Amino acid sequence: MKVEVRAIPVASLSADDYDSARGRIMLRWLGQAGFDIFAGGSRIMLDPYLSDFLAEKYAGKEFAHRRMMAAPVKAGDVRNLDYLLCTHRHSDHLDYGSVPLLLRNNLQARILAPRAEYASVLQAGALAGQIVPLNAGESYTLSAGGTVSAIPACHEELKTDNLGNHHYLGYILRLNGKTIYHSGDCIPYPGQVELLRAQKIDIALLPINGRDEYRRSRGVPGNMTFDEAVQLCLDSGIKILICQHFGMFEFNTADMQEVKQAFDTRRWGDELEVIIPDCGMVYRID
Numbered sequence: 001m002k003v004e005v006r007a008i009p010v011a012s013l014s015a016d017d018y019d020s021a022r023g024r025i026m027l028r029w030l031g032q033a034g035f036d037i038f039a040g041g042s043r044i045m046l047d048p049y050l051s052d053f054l055a056e057k058y059a060g061k062e063f064a065h066r067r068m069m070a071a072p073v074k075a076g077d078v079r080n081l082d083y084l085l086c087t088h089r090h091s092d093h094l095d096y097g098s099v100p101l102l103l104r105n106n107l108q109a110r111i112l113a114p115r116a117e118y119a120s121v122l123q124a125g126a127l128a129g130q131i132v133p134l135n136a137g138e139s140y141t142l143s144a145g146g147t148v149s150a151i152p153a154c155h156e157e158l159k160t161d162n163l164g165n166h167h168y169l170g171y172i173l174r175l176n177g178k179t180i181y182h183s184g185d186c187i188p189y190p191g192q193v194e195l196l197r198a199q200k201i202d203i204a205l206l207p208i209n210g211r212d213e214y215r216r217s218r219g220v221p222g223n224m225t226f227d228e229a230v231q232l233c234l235d236s237g238i239k240i241l242i243c244q245h246f247g248m249f250e251f252n253t254a255d256m257q258e259v260k261q262a263f264d265t266r267r268w269g270d271e272l273e274v275i276i277p278d279c280g281m282v283y284r285i286d
Contacts (some may be wrong), residue, residue: 003178003202003240005273010072023146025176025285029277031069032248034091035182035205039175041144046085046171046205048076049248051097059183062218063251072279081106082188083142085111087153087184089120089170092248112140112148127156127170138165146175156211156221178202178285181238185223185245187211188232196236203285204229204238206252207245226259233272235264242275242283257268 010028024036034048049075054065075098086094086103094113103109103126113121115133122128132140139149152158153168160166170183181196182205196204206229210220223245224232233241246254259276268274277283 004286005203005240005242005275005282006286007278008284009089009239020140021265023176025178025180027073027180027242027282027283029242029244029279030072031067031279032143033182033185033205033207033245035071035244037173037175037180040080040142040146042142042175043080044083044085044173045078045081045102045140047093047184048075048084048098048102049095051095053095053097054091054249057091063220063249065249068247068250068253069221069279074107077100078102079105079265082144083110083148084109084111085148085182086111086121087170087182088114088155089117090185092125093185096124105126112150112167112171113272114150114165114167115166116161116163116182121123134169135164137242138171146173148173151195152189153184154192155188155223156187156216158189159249162203162239172199172201173275179275180182180205183207183224183256185221187224193232193235195265196232196238201236203236203240203242204233204236205244206232208243208259209245209252210254226254230262230268230272230274235270238272240273240275244277 028036032049035046037044050071055236058065110132111126112132115135118133134150135275136150139156150169153170154167155168173180179201180203181201206224210225260281
């Protein structure tokens with residue numbers, strides 16, 4: 001099966017265009033690990049960081065968390081949201097500045113999050129009746145069709161609570177005949193390739209900001225490098241990589257010069273399509 005991704009300027013799309021996405025998938029990168037997906041009549045947001053919560057929290061600190069890119073949408077303006085997916089509790093994924101607005105203005109919405117972080121999701125502003133707690137190996141069926149399955153994520157460690165619930169999750173979404181993998185914050189880990197290959201992933205949304213001892217020593221666990229994200233896709237039989245988790249915070253972004261050099265050589269050949277997304281675009285998956 002060939003999957004074709006086309007970029008469309010967001011200004012050229014209307015509510016009718018989104019509604020017509022019932023037979024395809026419309027995907028917009030929100031910056032950092034955030035995505036806004038329209039598919040099968042549902043609107044799904046994954047890890048949206050739309051506020052300045054972290055800039056306010058860390059003002060004057062070593063890592064100031066000032067935005068390098070503006071949010072393409074305000075949380076208070078989001079309507080018709082059906083599902084909010086959170087991979088873990090870090091505030092650029094579970095955004096205390098956005099979650100209350102998203103769920104207050106979309107009372108029908110459900111937030112899917114790690115069972116190990118149930119208390120954090122409540123604290124972030126979700127109502128108990130809106131929370132769907134998941135652990136790795138569990139799935140949830142969406143009301144308009146499609147499923148979300150949780151798998152482990154390794155944010156430099158595979159961390160579980162005393163009941164075996166994972167603190168970090170990735171999600172596999174099956175929507176309109178396509179399978180999309182959002183890794184959450186993650187590095188390669190044993191068994192990951194075999195797990196993904198069995199799932200027959202079409203498109204992977206993977207971080208590329210890497211990791212190092214300097215950040216780790218200051219409490220900032222890292223992610224895959226660009227090369228590791230590419231290799232994971234090649235090893236797992238994934239045909240399209242959409243990169244994420246870059247360009248938001250100066251201290252925790254990818255080296256885009258290295259990424260450019262990798263594109264110049266295109267070491268992955270024709271086996272993989274690699275997309276560096278633009279916040280001003282919607283990507284239509286046919």
